[in-house]
Amino acid sequence: DAGITQSPRHKVTETGTPVTLRCHQTENHRYMYWYRQDPGHGLRLIHYSYGVKDTDKGEVSDGYSVSRSKTEDFLLTLESATSSQTSVYFCAISPNREGPDTQYFGPGTRLTVL
Amino acid sequence: SQQGEEDPQALSIQEGENATMNCSYKTSINNLQWYRQNSGRGLVHLILIRSNEREKHSGRLRVTLDTSKKSSSLLITASRAADTASYFCATVSGGSYIPTFGRGTSLIVHP
Numbered sequence: 129d130a131g132i133t134q135s136p137r138h139k140v141t142e143t144g145t146p147v148t149l150r151c152h153q154t155e156n157h158r159y160m161y162w163y164r165q166d167p168g169h170g171l172r173l174i175h176y177s178y179g180v181k182d183t184d185k186g187e188v189s190d191g192y193s194v195s196r197s198k199t200e201d202f203l204l205t206l207e208s209a210t211s212s213q214t215s216v217y218f219c220a221i222s223p224n225r226e227g228p229d230t231q232y233f234g235p236g237t238r239l240t241v242l
Numbered sequence: 243s244q245q246g247e248e249d250p251q252a253l254s255i256q257e258g259e260n261a262t263m264n265c266s267y268k269t270s271i272n273n274l275q276w277y278r279q280n281s282g283r284g285l286v287h288l289i290l291i292r293s294n295e296r297e298k299h300s301g302r303l304r305v306t307l308d309t310s311k312k313s314s315s316l317l318i319t320a321s322r323a324a325d326t327a328s329y330f331c332a333t334v335s336g337g338s339y340i341p342t343f344g345r346g347t348s349l350i351v352h353p
Contacts, residue, residue: 132284161340170330170345171285186340218284228339229273233284 131155132234134219140240147206149237151219159222160202161231162186162194164215171218177202178228209241245269246314246331246344254350261318263347265331266311274307275341276316277330285330288316323353 133152141147151160162174163186173186175194183194191213195203206213216238220231249264265274273292277285291298291307291314298305304317318325328348332341 168345171343173340173342176340220284222339229334229341230275230287230290231285231341232287235284236282 132219132221132232134217134234134237136237137235138238140242141209142242143210144208147209147239147241149204149217149219149239151202151204151234153200153202153221155221155223156199157221157224158199159228160196161220161222162192162202162204163218163220164188164213165218165236166215174204174217209239211241213239214241215239245271245333245335245342246274248329248331248344248347250347251345252348252350254352255321256352257321257323259321259351261321261325261349261351263316263329263349265314265316265344267314267331267333268312269335271309271333271335273334274305274314275332275334276303276305276314277332277343279328279330279346281327288329318349321349321351323351325349326351 135150161176163171165171172188174192177183177196193205216236218236219234222228246265246267275290276288279285289300289305291305302319307314328346330343330346332343
């Protein structure tokens with residue numbers, strides 16, 4: 129999984145609670161991404177980062193925020209989780225040697241919001 | 243929004259047969275990529291083909307790109323049970339560098 133770790137790997141939470149997912153990489157890659165994967169929708173981009181403190185919104189950013197205070201960590205926060213945010217969340221990086229348009233994915237976090 | 247659409251949605255074949263998956267897209271692209279996802283795992287990058295390329299090979303994988311038809315195909319030759327996975331095409335267009343993914347083709351290879 130390209131040296132990317134995600135934590136937690138599984139989480140069950142209740143509607144209205146805040147949730148933070150962590151993506152960690154060890155090779156100083158500049159570009160990092162958060163996706164969600166749902167049946168029938170494929171993979172959709174939530175937020176991405178092109179450097180420390182540099183982030184931007186993706187296709188489905190409503191209800192999500194991100195932070196990147198260090199190169200190696202990209203955090204995804206659901207401020208108040210809803211059942212529609214039940215999904216599998218994938219973090220990805222673009223290796224510096226290959227440029228930003230190739231991505232390598234972490235193992236995913238399965239989030240269930242009750 | 244989906245740019246690439248894979249076809250078929252599902253494919254079931256016997257080990258040793260070839261598997262062909264197609265991807266169609268709507269707007270001009272800079273490059274097109276194929277990824278594989280095994281059950282419960284993250285996506286794995288397989289191959290990237292640029293808009294000025296027509297064919298690319300990697301091991302048992304052959305990718306073609308026809309920009310006039312806005313389509314690509316992924317051929318897996320002599321398939322193995324371990325090739326069982328979902329396969330996604332992803333396109334990079336315009337000034338963006340971020341791939342947009344299709345919904346995928348689910349491939350089952352029976353031993």
